[in-house]
Every structure is written in C-alpha cells, then in structure tokens.
Amino acid sequence: MPRIDLPLETRPDLQVLNQQGPFAAISATCETLGVGRGGRLLIENLNFSLENGRALVVAGPNGAGKSTLLRAFAGLLPPAKGRWSITTGASDAQEPGALAHYLGHAEASKPALTARENLEFWRAMLAIPGPASLHTPDSALKALGAPQIVDLPVAYLSAGQRRRVALARLLLAPRPLWILDEPLTALDASGQALLNTLMREHLALGGILIAATHAPLGVEALQLMLGAEGAA
Amino acid sequence: MLKYANPTLFSGLVAKVLPWLAGATALAFAIGLWGAFFTSPADYQQGDTVRIMYIHVPAAWLSMFCYATMTASALGTLVWRHPLADAAQKAAAPLGAGFTFICLVTGSLWGKPMWGTWWVWDARLTSVLVLFVIYLGLIALWQTIEEPSRAARAAAILTLVGVVNLPIIKFSVDWWNTLHQPASVFRLGGPTIAASMLWPLLVMGLAFTLLFTTLHLMSTRNEILRRRLRRLAMQAANGGEAARPAHRLTMQEGSR
C-alpha cells in the first residue's frame, strides 16, 4: 500500500477505518468488461485491477463513454459483457451499492431543503452496517470549507456551493470506493484544493478512487484513455 | 405619498399607524356588533337568523375589495416593478381567501335554516365559490414559484386575467342558474332594508374594511421583512453577513 504523507495519527476516526471493515483489503477488478448505451457498445474488453490506495482516472473526449462506464462501476448499469467485481477482506463479493460512493453530474440535493436536511437524509440512507462515520453534516461541510451554508436551503446556493454539499456526502458514510464523475466541476481553487486533500486522505486510508475528469486531479493515478485514436 | 413607496419608510409608517388602526377596528366592531345583536330587530320571517347577515354581507364586500386591492397592486408590480406592490399583492391573497371563506361558511350556516340544506347552487353563492377557487389558485402560484419577484409577476398576470374574467364568470353563472332554476330561492331582504338594520350593517362593513387594512399592512410589512431575511441568508451563503458585492478588474500578464 503506497504511503502518502498524511498525519493519520491526528485523525483517530480515520485510523479506526484503516484497521477494520471494508477498507481492510479491497480490490476492484474488471475482466473483459464491455458497456454500452442505447444498444451501442461504447467500451469493449476492458481489463484492470485496482487495490488499496490506488486511483484510476478515466479521460477521453465527450461522448467516449466516461459517464456510462462510471455508472456501470457504480452498479447502475449492468455490464453488456464481461465482469466487474469488488471484493473486500470482510466478505468475498458485495454489491457496489454498499461499497461505493457514486457522485454523478446531478447533485441529488433537494432545493427546498437546507444543506443539513439534505445531508442528514443521505447520511441515514447511505449508512451501512459496519463502522459508523464520525462526520456529521456540519463537520463534513466544514471539511469542504463551507460551514456557513449548512442551514441555508440549497436553492439559495451557487453551483460551486451545491457541489460542495454533494461532495460532503462522501464523508457521511465511510465507503472504500469513490466513483466521481467530473468532481472538479464548478469548484473554485480553494474547493479543488480541499477536494484534493480529501482524495489523498481517502487513498491513504486504503480506499480506491475512480474519477472521470478533464482537469488534472492532483493525485497519483492510473490513466484510462477512452476513444483514443487506434483504440476505437 | 410616493416617498412611502420606499419599503423602509413604509415599515416606519406602518409602525406609527398600526396602533391607531387597530384601535379603530376594535371600536367599529364593538359598535357594529352591538348594533347587530341588540338594537336591530329580528326579521319577521327569518327570526334571529338574519343576524348572520352582519357578518356575511361585509365578508362578501371584502372578498371583492381584496381583489380590487390585489388588482391595483398587480398593476404596480407589472407597470412600475415595485417591490412594495409585490408584497402588497402577496399579502392580499390569503386575506381575500379568508374573507371569501367566511362569506361561504356564513352563507352555508344561513342557508341551513332558510333553505333546509347547507348548500344550494345559487348564482350568488356559486360566483363567490369560483372567486374562492381563484384566490386559492393565486396562493398556490405564490407558493410554487420560489423567486419572489418572478412569483409576483406571474401572480399579477393571473390577477389581471381574473379581473377581466370575473364579470364574464358572474354573467355566465347567472345565466346558467336561471336556465336551470327559474324561481330564485332567496333575495336579500327585498329591495329596501330598514334603517335599524342598515346602520349596523354599514358599521360592520366599515369594521371589516378597517380589519382588512390593519391585517394587510401587517402582512405586507411581514412580507418585506421576509424578503429582507431571504436576501441576508443568500448573502450569508456568499461568505460573511456583511459581505458587499465587490469586484476588481485586472488585466492578466501576457494577455496584451
């Protein structure tokens, strides 16, 4: 497991996660995976394996199938061919839904509810048996540098602030696999730096990260280029 | 007068006027109710039931007066885009619905002893019912559109459409009713009304109007405060309560 220079001893919450539960020995594997959209196969014969602390960046031009592939990883789209599996030390195979955080383009927040109400709801909804998160909606938003918006209806927030509310969801339930679709969208420089820190922490814990992005993420990652010349 | 169109000055004016207005309302109600219950005679046909009239008829007047207020405010919203008009418009809708509801309920209570049933599809009652539904639609529109000034413009358009439509509705309901129900069931006390019954009715009308004015001013002020609160909350979202819009324009190196 690669060591990233992070003061883990100052974060007892993270230490607990590191030693037990789903983070213990996770690996995500693709075997001859093929995914399609609308009956058309977009990606074929994809093979890779990710272990603790590794990140994968999916890149490619618009329409290459980045979002579709990520939806398949999140278990929202059954693979057209091949196999996608996540295994942990806790049990041999589990549904992606219980192990992964999926953050798509849509923010999954209700504009009429406050940021706290939205996050409280997802905290209850995403909770799984096992280690409970030490983050509350307040502390999660604080970690994303936006503690002042916790009591405001999401309708009042800017695009970047809404993004931070969505990202705060990642901290509310500890899950070893993060699947992020364009996570940097709408974030300003400080937001991107905070997200970068969170991603490094997640990897340092032994989590896995899969992100589709156009901009550099700032973490060491495997590159998967979709729709590149010669591959199509 | 125009200077009171400023929301802050308006709030100050309301604070000064409100106690007097509330006092006048209470006084008018005291005189009117006393007249209605003690000095006016019971109807020779309807008995004491006729006293419902002193609530029912002013409520019916006010149900239309509220709509007139809303129409005036709607013009203010659409023509001058004035936030005070928005607030006045929004504040009038639930009051109008309330007075219309009182009118319907008292009419129903009056109908039971008079006609033997709680409700008849009498032209007058039915028109008031349609007015009530229009009020409810306006309230729903206010609640559905989140952005206040957009909601105000939408509600203003609907209010004006309603003004054009209300006489047509009234006319067609009358026509519908006479078509189906030749003999009119009930006419309000005949063409003339005794003076002993008329003055409590007029005083009650005044009391209701004062009550509406009081409530409307209070509610308009609350709406202004609510908007200010909303604005502050949105400001707080952008960091710091005292944050003022600030910007700086610089030319980046190398872009020349």
Added chain:
Amino acid sequence: MSASPLAALFLREIRVARRIGGGGMMGVVFFLILVTITPFAIGPDLNLLSRIGPAILWIAALLSTLLGLDRLFQADHEDGSLDLMLACETPLELIVLVKCLAHWTVTGLPLVIAAPLFGLMLALEPEAFWAVAASLLVGTPALTLLGAIGAALTVTLRRGGLLTAILVLPLAIPLLIFGVSAAASATSVTTPFMTPFLILCALTLGALAAAPFAVAAALRHMSE
C-alpha cells in the same frame, strides 16, 4: 447513528412536499374545482347531484390523485437522487412503498378529510358522508400505488403526466366500480355497504403487496 433510512426518507418526502407548493393542499384545491365545475355541466338540481354525488367525489379523487403523481419519481430522477436510491442497500421496493406512503399522507389523506365537506355541496345524505369517506380512505392508497406504476414507467419522459393517466386509468376501473358502489350504498336500497367495501379492501391490500415490485422493476429498467 442517525435515523433509520426509511424514517429519514419519509421525513424528507413530507418536508419537500410541504415546502413546494403547499404539498397536499394543491390536490385538495383541484378536488374542490372538479366538484365545483361538475354542477355547471349537469345543472344545480340538488336531487340529481345527491344521487350522483358519490360518483363525482370518486372521479374527482381519482383525477386529483393521478395528476399529482407525475413528479413522484421524476424529480428524484432529474436531480440524481434516484441513482443513489437504486444503488443503496435498502431494497428499492421498500423505498417505493415509503415514498408512496408519504405521498398519500400529503395528498391522499387531505382528500379523504375534505370529501365529506364537499359532500355537503353535493347535497349528500348525512349517512352517505361516512360511506364516501370510508371508501376513499381505503381506496386512495391503492390509487396512489397504481399511479406510482405509471409514474415509474414514464420517469424519463419530459411530459409524462398525460401518459401516466392513460396508462393508469384503465387499471383503476375496478377501484372505481367498488369504491363508488360502496360510497353510494348508504343512499341506495339495492346494494349493501359491506360487499363492495370488502372487495375494495382486498384490491387495496393486493396493490399494497404487488405494486411496489412492479414500480421497482419499472424504475430499474427505465433508469438504466
């Protein structure tokens, strides 16, 4: 540990409904309008209205329930919540059931409460009030559940409202038949109350057991 997922979901649904457009009040207003315009079409004859009053109330309840349903899953689909619900540990069938229950609490229950009041306007016999209310109390949950199937099938469509009604209204015919005959039994001598009422109960229980599976299957397939 915070609240259980289903309790949190119920709370969220109620809150969202309450803050947007007054929640169930809109359904009640629609109900009122339908009851108001019917006499314009058929005339103000109280005897006639009293005879067909239960039918008017039932049709009004049917339409108000259905037309309020098109956003039941669509809003969640658009903002991405549905994806997370599909993926999460709680069975989708239970999520659907809780969403329908919350929706019924906000929109169906006010209709049941308002129905006797509107019955006054249609000159129903006093004995008919409780029959109408009881039949609606039992029947509207089934209407919501059936409507949810239509809402799930049209979840990805921009204008699913009319289509939902077209899909669901034929399925609601049995509910209408037994609901109206239970509601009208109070004023008629030929039909007893209990027979149609118990069949209505059975239909609702059946919908309660089966509809969540149909809705969940539709959502899984439509949102792929």
